[in-house]
Amino acid sequence: MDILYRSTRSDSTPITASQAILRGFPEDGGLYVPTFVPALETGLADLAKMDYRGVAYEVMRLLLSDYTEKELKTCIDSAYDCKFDTEEIAPLRKSGDAWYLELFHGPTIAFKDMALSILPYLMTTAAKKNGSGREIVILTATSGDTGKAALAGFAGVQGTKIMVFYPKHGVSSIQERQMVTTVGANTRVIGINGNFDDAQTSVKNLFTDKALVEEMAQHGMQFSSANSINIGRLTPQIVYYVYAYTRLLADGVIKEGDPVNYVVPTGNFGNILAAYYAKRMGLPVGKLICASNSNKVLFDFFTTGEYDRNRKFVLTSSPSMDILISSNLERLIYHISGDDAEKCAAFMKELKETGRYCITPEMRAQLGDFAVM
Numbered sequence: 001m002d003i004l005y006r007s008t009r010s011d012s013t014p015i016t017a018s019q020a021i022l023r024g025f026p027e028d029g030g031l032y033v034p035t036f037v038p039a040l041e042t043g044l045a046d047l048a049k050m051d052y053r054g055v056a057y058e059v060m061r062l063l064l065s066d067y068t069e070k071e072l073k074t075c076i077d078s079a080y081d082c083k084f085d086t087e088e089i090a091p092l093r094k095s096g097d098a099w100y101l102e103l104f105h106g107p108t109i110a111f112k113d114m115a116l117s118i119l120p121y122l123m124t125t126a127a128k129k130n131g132s133g134r135e136i137v138i139l140t141a142t143s144g145d146t147g148k149a150a151l152a153g154f155a156g157v158q159g160t161k162i163m164v165f166y167p168k169h170g171v172s173s174i175q176e177r178q179m180v181t182t183v184g185a186n187t188r189v190i191g192i193n194g195n196f197d198d199a200q201t202s203v204k205n206l207f208t209d210k211a212l213v214e215e216m217a218q219h220g221m222q223f224s225s226a227n228s229i230n231i232g233r234l235t236p237q238i239v240y241y242v243y244a245y246t247r248l249l250a251d252g253v254i255k256e257g258d259p260v261n262y263v264v265p266t267g268n269f270g271n272i273l274a275a276y277y278a279k280r281m282g283l284p285v286g287k288l289i290c291a292s293n294s295n296k297v298l299f300d301f302f303t304t305g306e307y308d309r310n311r312k313f314v315l316t317s318s319p320s321m322d323i324l325i326s327s328n329l330e331r332l333i334y335h336i337s338g339d340d341a342e343k344c345a346a347f348m349k350e351l352k353e354t355g356r357y358c359i360t361p362e363m364r365a366q367l368g369d370f371a372v373m
Ligand SMILES: *Cc1c(COP(=O)(O)O)cnc(C)c1O
Pocket: 110, 111, 112, 145, 146, 228, 265, 266, 267, 268, 269, 270, 271, 272, 320, 321
């Protein structure tokens, strides 16, 4: 049976994974979520014997169930190849009492490579499967790392164009240079006056501009998104949590079933949400520890149950975490409200109008998987 995807904000008809990847997000402004979260089928001990590509297939086939085995394996093999500087793809290293999953071995050194190296393949495969025949125009807002990783992923990919918007004074000079020096006839990079939230909101407005979308269609083009709101980015991120666990298992550091805590530096809540889905798929995870910098909306949310973006935006040395509207949190809000799109939509409306919302005690009670730092 196919896993279908529906909006966090309305009860519109669910669509397949490939359709959701192609569209990016639903017209109602919500995000696509799986109608149910599948359990891992392959045992952890068996996964421990597989390489990164093998684990990737066993995890992703469950969530992207309308891709054929051949399609998905081609995407995985095209993404996780010698573009990465190690065959392990994501080596796990010990230092002191902690283990570090090295997600920086991809072409741009950003951990975003883990997902953005496969997204273009998932997307072009989705376009073929769904017979759209239209050129895909990727719009991406970036606080630094996503931009370069997305540009590297899509540069030169047939049937796609990519436009990246970044806050002119909100990324590091290395990141800016990485982006503006990208080669590729299908790439564009634009610095905006404003911060990341402004860039993200403006991109969202373009996506939902009906007249613009229609004009694009008349010219044989359609928008899609390479931001972490696309399930084509979220799904590949679930893989490395499972991979990390199974490496510990393979090395005899843990026994099957032992819980492992994951600390995740968090901005748009994509990476840690992938860990949450990994846990819901049956990975033995103890706590998901959400790490924030001075823009600590998420720290405060998990501590108090109130999300409040009405505060000063601080530019820090970790610009990828300088975010006051964590888009992917909407998916968690949807799930902890009992997969209730109406409730979720009400919270998001409140956020848009007042910049804050407060979840119910029942919802807070379901945040036990999370801790903060
Ligand atoms: C993207 C990024 C983050 C934030 O990840 P989210 O998925 O947006 O929470 C944190 N650190 C670095 C270095 C990043 O590139």
